Amino acid sequence: MTYRANTRKYILTALIVSLGFSIYTATRPVHDYPTGKPGVEKIIVVSDGEFGAAIAKELQSRGIIKEASAFIALANQPSSGAQGISPGSHRIESHISSAEALSQLLDRKRFTNMVNIVEGTTLSDVLKVVEKDANISKSISATAAIRKIKPFLSNTRGSLEGQLFPASYTFAPGTTLQEAIQAMVSKFSVKSRELKLEKGLNSYNSYQVLTIASMVQIEGDAGDFAKVAGVIYNRLRIGMPLQLNSTVQYAAGLRGQIALSTAATKINSPYNTYKYVGLPPTPISNPGELAIHAALHPLASDYLYFITVKPHDTRFTKDYAEFQKWVTEYNKNRAAGAFK
Numbered sequence: 001m002t003y004r005a006n007t008r009k010y011i012l013t014a015l016i017v018s019l020g021f022s023i024y025t026a027t028r029p030v031h032d033y034p035t036g037k038p039g040v041e042k043i044i045v046v047s048d049g050e051f052g053a054a055i056a057k058e059l060q061s062r063g064i065i066k067e068a069s070a071f072i073a074l075a076n077q078p079s080s081g082a083q084g085i086s087p088g089s090h091r092i093e094s095h096i097s098s099a100e101a102l103s104q105l106l107d108r109k110r111f112t113n114m115v116n117i118v119e120g121t122t123l124s125d126v127l128k129v130v131e132k133d134a135n136i137s138k139s140i141s142a143t144a145a146i147r148k149i150k151p152f153l154s155n156t157r158g159s160l161e162g163q164l165f166p167a168s169y170t171f172a173p174g175t176t177l178q179e180a181i182q183a184m185v186s187k188f189s190v191k192s193r194e195l196k197l198e199k200g201l202n203s204y205n206s207y208q209v210l211t212i213a214s215m216v217q218i219e220g221d222a223g224d225f226a227k228v229a230g231v232i233y234n235r236l237r238i239g240m241p242l243q244l245n246s247t248v249q250y251a252a253g254l255r256g257q258i259a260l261s262t263a264a265t266k267i268n269s270p271y272n273t274y275k276y277v278g279l280p281p282t283p284i285s286n287p288g289e290l291a292i293h294a295a296l297h298p299l300a301s302d303y304l305y306f307i308t309v310k311p312h313d314t315r316f317t318k319d320y321a322e323f324q325k326w327v328t329e330y331n332k333n334r335a336a337g338a339f340k
Contacts, residue, residue: 032070032097039063039094043112045173046087046105055085055105063094064101071098081106088135088170089113111170117184119166119288120217122250126164126286130180135173145178152189153198153207155282162214162283163188195292213295214283218246218255220306224314225294230301231316240304242273250284259334310338 042062046055052075056068065071075082085105089112092104104110113135117126127142151163164181165188171180192198192206200206212232220228235242245260251271252264265274270281287295303316305323310333317323333339 031067033066033095035097035100038096038100041091041093044090044092044105046085046090052082052085059092059101064092064096065098071101074098074102086111086170087172089173108168113170115169115171115180117164117166117169117286119291120285121164121166122255122285123159123161123164126181126184130177133171133180135171135175136180137174137176139176140178142177145176145181148178149182149185152185152192153210155207157282159282160185162210162286164286165191166286166288191289191292195289195296197292197296201296201298208279209295210287210292211279211283213287213292214285215242215244215246215280216294217285217287217291219244220308220314221312222290224306224316225291226297226299227301227303227314227316228306229294229298231303231306233298234302234304236278239277241275241277242279244273247271247273247280247284250280309333 042064044058044062044064053068053072056065056071056075059065059071060068074080080102082102085102090105091110091112092101096104108114113133115129115133117129121129123146130136131138131142146160149160151158151160153163160181164184167184167187169180169183171183197209198206201209204212212229215232216225216228232242232244234240246255248260248264248267248269248271249255249257251269252267254260254264265272268275270276271284273280301316302318304318305320306314306316307323307326307330308314309326309330315326317326
């Protein structure tokens with residue numbers, strides 16, 4: 001699903017464009033360009049709230065379709081999917097049939113301004129991606145924009161970390177940086193309610209569960225998320241330090257590195273889960289739906305240790321001696337280049 005915002009108001013429902021195709025009805029035979037003979041590609045900009053009739057007229061005036069009425073008649077069909085047309089810039093061929101035009105307007109690959117936010121990215125990562133979008137207005141700094149946005153889940157630091165939902169977004173020309181980030185926070189709020197994150201889990205409130213989900217996202221493959229979440233909860237329950245490389249890497253700016261040095265585990269940071277017991281003060285990434293679900297539904301087990309011995313081979317155990325054997329195996333695999 002794609003989510004998007006405009007220069008005045010961010011909108012996060014699937015029915016972004018109020019098409020209003022029923023304003024016009026085809027009362028006479030419609031004419032269309034033949035299929036299979038497209039002309040040059042052109043850029044069509046669809047604005048938020050733009051009515052379908054206006055879109056159809058624009059397509060006709062730009063030589064995309066032969067007659068607006070043909071496009072309107074097609075889009076009026078309940079199964080057409082026309083309500084899914086997103087605002088933003090679309091690459092579309094000229095001299096094509098109305099059916100082809102509608103198909104190309106719905107094709108995500110034809111967006112010229114798609115912003116993809118992937119699971120596990122941080123607030124800093126997201127800002128770098130969004131600031132590269134030519135449709136985003138840079139009228140204020142990222143710092144100023146962030147200060148104007150209220151987190152959906154309140155926290156003592158007022159942090160947005162973890163609350164920018166990973167998805168594909170499109171933004172209409174002139175969208176401000178604040179509106180773009182707000183759109184992601186708003187999408188997070190929608191997903192949070194769907195997943196019932198606000199209820200938390202047992203003695204852990206929603207923000208703590210989100211923080212756990214952010215670590216799960218980085219520490220495991222999707223198939224192991226529930227197991228990783230279970231280990232985290234087990235360690236918290238007995239007062240054992242989490243000792244997760246991901247939190248130290250977040251604090252030290254070392255994300256993406258496989259190994260962690262002994263010196264790094266001694267840095268003085270509240271995110272250093274080798275040094276401090278309990279959760280870090282904020283999430284360390286923007287988790288996706290699967291990681292949040294896993295943090296809300298951890299696998300019940302007695303596991304206290306896990307390690308990825310090689311890519312896609314993560315092992316879990318309650319036995320420290322067994323864990324140490326796997327550490328040796330991991331070191332051999334890393335030295336052999338298994339993680340490159």
